[in-house]
Amino acid sequence: xxxxxxxxxxxxxxxxxxxxxxxxxxxxxxxxxxxxxxxxxxxxxxxxxxxxxxxxxxxxxxxxxxxxxxxxxxxxxxxxxxxxxxxxxxxxxxxxxxxxxxxxxxxxxxxxxxxxxxxxxxxxxxxxxxxxxxxxxxxxxxxxxxxxxxxxxxxxxxxxxxxxxxxxxxxxxxxxxxxxxxxxxx
Amino acid sequence: xxxxxxxxxxxxxxxxxxxxxxxxxxxxxxxxxxxxxxxxxxxxxxxxxxxxxxxxxxxxxxxxxxxxxxxxxxxxxxxxxxxxxxxxxxxxxxxxxxxxxxxxxxxxxxxxxxxxxxxxxxxxxxxxxxxxxxxxxxxx
Numbered sequence: 001x002x003x004x005x006x007x008x009x010x011x012x013x014x015x016x017x018x019x020x021x022x023x024x025x026x027x028x029x030x031x032x033x034x035x036x037x038x039x040x041x042x043x044x045x046x047x048x049x050x051x052x053x054x055x056x057x058x059x060x061x062x063x064x065x066x067x068x069x070x071x072x073x074x075x076x077x078x079x080x081x082x083x084x085x086x087x088x089x090x091x092x093x094x095x096x097x098x099x100x101x102x103x104x105x106x107x108x109x110x111x112x113x114x115x116x117x118x119x120x121x122x123x124x125x126x127x128x129x130x131x132x133x134x135x136x137x138x139x140x141x142x143x144x145x146x147x148x149x150x151x152x153x154x155x156x157x158x159x160x161x162x163x164x165x166x167x168x169x170x171x172x173x174x175x176x177x178x179x180x181x182x183x184x185x186x
Numbered sequence: 187x188x189x190x191x192x193x194x195x196x197x198x199x200x201x202x203x204x205x206x207x208x209x210x211x212x213x214x215x216x217x218x219x220x221x222x223x224x225x226x227x228x229x230x231x232x233x234x235x236x237x238x239x240x241x242x243x244x245x246x247x248x249x250x251x252x253x254x255x256x257x258x259x260x261x262x263x264x265x266x267x268x269x270x271x272x273x274x275x276x277x278x279x280x281x282x283x284x285x286x287x288x289x290x291x292x293x294x295x296x297x298x299x300x301x302x303x304x305x306x307x308x309x310x311x312x313x314x315x316x317x318x319x320x321x322x323x324x325x326x
Contacts, residue, residue, distance in 0.1 A: 028262055136245075
């Protein structure tokens with residue numbers, strides 16, 4: 001299994017700034033995107049991304065090629081950090097946390113409709129159970145293969161498919177009332 | 187694995203339900219078989235895929251605006267090149283081992299006798315307070 005990121009980690013472990021920049025360019029946007037979709041909070045997503053890269057810094061000198069792909073490992077760390085934050089939110093019982101909302105102040109005819117459509121999808125995603133949302137985010141938005149997504153979630157491929165199917169079914173149900181509007185088929 | 191070799195209608199539906207209608211997201215090991223099945227069952231596949239396509243289109247609307255990540259990128263790059271502490275994991279281990287060796291050595295060499303310690307303490311005490319009867323030769 002060739003993993004181009006493994007070499008970058010080796011160089012980062014040796015203090016190579018260029019390798020660090022390369023890894024950041026390659027993965028920071030994906031880590032923040034993952035965090036945003038899991039947490040619906042840009043600041044928290046950035047915190048998660050920074051924590052992921054801090055973990056990268058820690059493991060870099062001892063990274064063993066062949067055990068896991070760096071990208072998959074980073075996704076696993078990020079997902080687990082998101083789970084932790086979502087769990088803490090529930091513990092403090094913050095009903096507003098992570099719930100997508102539409103700001104009426106931003107209203108402007110065409111822009112509103114686009115925002116409403118996106119917000120409806122976002123709200124449906126946010127309403128999914130964490131593991132179903134994580135599965136959909138990894139496979140649909142992060143474009144991980146089913147095998148990598150299963151590794152990132154530390155589950156079997158069959159379990160991943162089950163999460164995906166249930167997640168998509170729930171999304172379909174949540175969006176069905178507005179499906180025509182959302183897809184622009186009306 | 188049988189999955190990669192043959193495709194059934196049931197499995198095709200399961201793939202659509204889990205991964206959606208975009209073949210790029212289908213399992214790599216089954217993609218070729220699934221695409222062949224889709225091509226061979228055009229109308230049936232189109233009907234089966236309709237719901238999955240609608241959901242894919244809806245999900246595509248969820249474009250999360252990316253903030254200016256330049257500052258964040260600089261911060262993260264700084265994390266990755268932060269100086270590392272010297273690779274001195276062995277120091278506490280060596281210190282512990284040295285303590286153990288020293289302890290054993292002292293044990294074998296024999297600790298100073300109690301009366302030796304007492305006379306040393308007396309000497310120091312006497313010298314510190316300039317007491318008569320203490321100091322060198324005290325107790326002797």
